[in-house]
Amino acid sequence: MPPLRFAARAVVFDIDGTIVDNMHLHAEAFSVFAERHGLPPLTPQDRARLDGRRNSEIFPILFNREVPREEWQAYEHEKEGLYRELSKGRLSPMKGLHALIDGLRQSQTPVALATSAPKPNVEHTLAELNLAGAFPVIVRGDEVAHGKPAPDVFLEAARRLGVDPAHCLVFEDAQMGIEAAQAAGMRVVALTTSFTASHFARLVPPPSFVCGDFEEFLRTG
Numbered sequence: 001m002p003p004l005r006f007a008a009r010a011v012v013f014d015i016d017g018t019i020v021d022n023m024h025l026h027a028e029a030f031s032v033f034a035e036r037h038g039l040p041p042l043t044p045q046d047r048a049r050l051d052g053r054r055n056s057e058i059f060p061i062l063f064n065r066e067v068p069r070e071e072w073q074a075y076e077h078e079k080e081g082l083y084r085e086l087s088k089g090r091l092s093p094m095k096g097l098h099a100l101i102d103g104l105r106q107s108q109t110p111v112a113l114a115t116s117a118p119k120p121n122v123e124h125t126l127a128e129l130n131l132a133g134a135f136p137v138i139v140r141g142d143e144v145a146h147g148k149p150a151p152d153v154f155l156e157a158a159r160r161l162g163v164d165p166a167h168c169l170v171f172e173d174a175q176m177g178i179e180a181a182q183a184a185g186m187r188v189v190a191l192t193t194s195f196t197a198s199h200f201a202r203l204v205p206p207p208s209f210v211c212g213d214f215e216e217f218l219r220t221g
Contacts, residue, residue, distance in 0.1 A: 006187055006208070008169035010161045011104055012154060013135070015115040015125055017051070017173035017193045020091050021213075022125070029082035033075075039063075051194060052176030054116045054147035055080075076118060084124045091128040094191070096214030101134055103218075112137035112157040114170070116147055116177075137161055148176040151184035158184065171214075175199075178207050189217060 017023045027042070034041060039062055042050070050058050055076040060067045067075070104111055113135045115122060122140065126132045137160045144152035158165040170181035173194045181188045182205065190200045190207035197210045211217045 006169065008109065008187070009167035010110045010112065010158065010163035010169070012112045012114050012157045012161075012168055012170045012181070012186070014052070014170070014172045014174070014177050015113055015117050015122065018171050018191055019094055019097055019113075019131070020125060020129060021094055021193045022087060022091055023051070023173070023194050025087045025090065026083055028086050029079055032082055033079040036078075037063075037075075047194065048175050048199070050176075052116055052148045052172075052174035052180070054141040055118065056142075057147055080118055080121050084121065087124070087128065089128070091125060093129050093131065094193075094213050096216070096218055100214045100218060110137070110161045110163065111135055112139065112161055114139045114153045114157040116141035116153070118142065148174075149179035149183065151180050154181050154184035154186055158186075172207075175203065178203065182207075 013019050016026065030042065033039070050061060056072050059072040059075050101111065113122070117125070117140065119140060122138060126134070137157060139153050139157045139160065141147040141153055144156050146152045154168070154170060155165060158168050161168075165185040168186045170186045170188045171191060172178050172181055172188055173191045175195065178188050178190055178200070188207040189209045189211065192200075192210060192212050200207055200210050209217070211220065
């Protein structure tokens with residue numbers, strides 16, 4: 001990987017905001033959801049602490065109270081259903097994604113997805129991107145004990161890939177995801193689809209590299 005001079009033995013991708021620039025569509029869906037339920041709009045500060053988390057953790061924060069399992073599942077069904085409706089026919093792969101995946105395939109570097117998205121969203125997004133078979137390993141936040149920013153989802157991806165976490169490279173767009181990957185002992189490339197490069201520069205530690213898309217990543221260095 002030229003910008004890092006780091007020979008990754010495996011690459012792990014987040015989905016939302018990483019392999020697809022779709023966070024504005026999630027924002028549209030949340031706007032409708034928030035209006036229905038009397039919630040205020042999300043601020044950038046809200047986004048920084050919520051993006052990347054599991055819905056089971058997001059809804060109690062949004063409603064500022066304990067939300068039983070059956071209730072948050074109903075909210076998830078509603079909000080994520082809105083996202084799938086809004087995003088149908090509107091998703092395209094992040095620039096340079098196919099070139100990167102092709103290069104990793106040629107070098108026989110294994111790849112995985114590690115995401116907080118629920119299963120219906122994962123299936124919908126990959127189908128919309130024509131990438132349903134591109135990632136043999138997919139780990140969701142609801143399959144591990146703790147969601148991002150805990151490292152569980154990335155550690156499980158490394159385990160399934162059979163690669164030591166220290167030799168994995170992660171692509172992420174959210175602070176919670178970056179913290180999770182770093183906690184797993186992985187190098188992280190941050191994409192500026194959701195937050196600015198200056199935002200990432202303030203993180204301690206910052207990501208190993210920051211870029212706008214995969215085209216920029218591949219041509220830098």
